[in-house]
Amino acid sequence: MLKTERQQSILAMCDRYGTITVKFIQETLAVSDMTIRRDLEELARKKKLLRVHGGAQKMSPQKGISSSFSTIEANELSHSEKKKLHTIEKEYIAKNAAAHINEEDDTIFLGSGTTIELMTQYIKQSSLRIVTNSLPVFNLLSETKKHELYLIGGLYREKTGAFVGSIANEAVQKIGIKKAFVGVNGLKGPEVSNFSIEEGTLQKIVLDNAAEKCLVSDANKFDHSDFYTFYDLRKIDSLFTDATLSAELKSFYQQYTNVIQ
Structure with a gap:
């Protein structure tokens, strides 16, 4: 898998799950731990994701009580x-x-x-x-x-x-x-x-x-x-x-x- 394809896949996983671990990326893409960490560091420098301990997190445009706030229900069901x-x-x-x-x-x-x-x-x-x-x-x-x-x-x-x-x-x-x-x-x-x-x-x-x-x-x-x-x-x-x-x-x-x- 080419570097650009690999990084696109990582961003897609981040977008879908909010937070992903190095282990999960490694098992999904079948690439080495070191390669993934280099990709994450590069993507973090480009501000395309947020580097966290053991993995990465989707960049959020707003900060609130929950950091991955993609779905908020306006009204609680009875x-x-x-x-x-x-x-x-x-x-x-x-x-x-x-x-x-x-x-x-x-x-x-x-x-x-x-x-x-x-x-x-x-x-x-x-x-x-x-x-x-x-x-x-x-x-x-x-x-x-x-x-x-x-x-x-x-x-x-x-x-x-x-x-x-x-x-x-x-x-x-x-x-x-x-x-x-x-x-x-x-x-x-x-x-x-x-x-x-x-x-x-x-x-x-x-x-x-x-x-x-x-x-x-x-x-x-x-x-x-x-x-x-x-x-x-x-x-x-x-x-x-x-x-x-x-x-x-x-x-x-x-x-x-x-x-x-």
């Missing part, structure tokens, strides 16, 4: 609207994620979101300690009368049915969590984002405190950003998604975490 979207895919993810809960008496955190709500019907254990800031999740689990349930209180967000804010943040900081399951609105390179700063702040605290950190996301949220970037995908242990995720995107995101379909 809880009822979200329940109607990608129902088959969410069911698939929920089954796989729930199967990852494999020990009795664990302390589990379940965040807000329609996929996590579906998880509640597939949890097989009968003696879990479950912590949640989601009123719908709490209501669904309370009907089973099987688990020790803790509902984190705070400011109520009707859009998602979640409690957030300083009261909720203080409460989750004091809880030791074995496995945490959190939903997302967007995945763009290593950046994990959602619509709400308040929910994102709580989710970050939960994930930082959890021994095992898990995300759930249907395939249409990959390669997109939402308003607030709250976590780094490289810190996540498992990312549960559905079978419609393309092999190319799975390969790209595997460099950051374990993608489970």
Whole structure:
């Protein structure tokens, strides 16, 4: 491959994914590590991309809360609207994620979101300690009368049915969590984002405190950003998604975490 073709390919990958690593470029283009690094340095000097540790990032015309801000949703969907979207895919993810809960008496955190709500019907254990800031999740689990349930209180967000804010943040900081399951609105390179700063702040605290950190996301949220970037995908242990995720995107995101379909 000629140098110009190689660099055009690198820029195209940067444009598509936002952030790319040297390893990913090397595997995609089948060229040496040193060649890629020289290309990245040259492209950075020409201000065609931004050189970052271990790779490169798309040049952004604006700086904001999220550095790869290519897709911002103007309006957050309501809880009822979200329940109607990608129902088959969410069911698939929920089954796989729930199967990852494999020990009795664990302390589990379940965040807000329609996929996590579906998880509640597939949890097989009968003696879990479950912590949640989601009123719908709490209501669904309370009907089973099987688990020790803790509902984190705070400011109520009707859009998602979640409690957030300083009261909720203080409460989750004091809880030791074995496995945490959190939903997302967007995945763009290593950046994990959602619509709400308040929910994102709580989710970050939960994930930082959890021994095992898990995300759930249907395939249409990959390669997109939402308003607030709250976590780094490289810190996540498992990312549960559905079978419609393309092999190319799975390969790209595997460099950051374990993608489970």
